[in-house]
Amino acid sequence: MIMRHAPITIIILLLIGIGAQAIPIFGLLAMALIGIWWVPFFTNMFVLVVGYRAVIGGTSRIWLAVPIIFYGGYGLVMAWSHLEFQRFDREFRHFNAGKAIPFDPKRHAIVVEGSQGTAQALVKDYNAPVAYSLPGGGSC
Numbered sequence: 001m002i003m004r005h006a007p008i009t010i011i012i013l014l015l016i017g018i019g020a021q022a023i024p025i026f027g028l029l030a031m032a033l034i035g036i037w038w039v040p041f042f043t044n045m046f047v048l049v050v051g052y053r054a055v056i057g058g059t060s061r062i063w064l065a066v067p068i069i070f071y072g073g074y075g076l077v078m079a080w081s082h083l084e085f086q087r088f089d090r091e092f093r094h095f096n097a098g099k100a101i102p103f104d105p106k107r108h109a110i111v112v113e114g115s116q117g118t119a120q121a122l123v124k125d126y127n128a129p130v131a132y133s134l135p136g137g138g139s140c
Helices: 008-022 024-056 061-096 116-126
Strands: 110-113 131-134
Touching: 008 024, 024 061, 110 116, 116 131
Parallel strands: 110 131
Antiparallel strands: none
16 A cells, blocks of 8 residues: 555665666676665665655655654664663673783783883883883874
8 A cells, every 4th residue: 555655766766776686787886886885875865765755745644654763763773782782881890890910020011002201100110121102192
């Protein structure tokens, strides 16, 4: 029933997406022109066109469900993922609380971000045999 009220632009976009998958030359052409970005590009363009057409009255308002479900679902999955990460981070920090990595100055070196003076201060103030500083605050 809903496809009966679909505008021609939605049908054309669907056919382009299916054609790019079913006919190898279209898929190869898309990969050559825009690489891995063609699938998300056309997917988002499809969803945005569906929503735009529904808003301007080019098709039934029921088509607004497509972008709402697509982007709303993405938002929910993203929020759930962030909550899961925060839960994992809490467990990880709780598990590692109070644990220290043994440091043997005869086998290990100290590398710090900051100026040369920071490394020199470690050697002077803490009797470390050697300490290195990364130039410009770079990373290992």
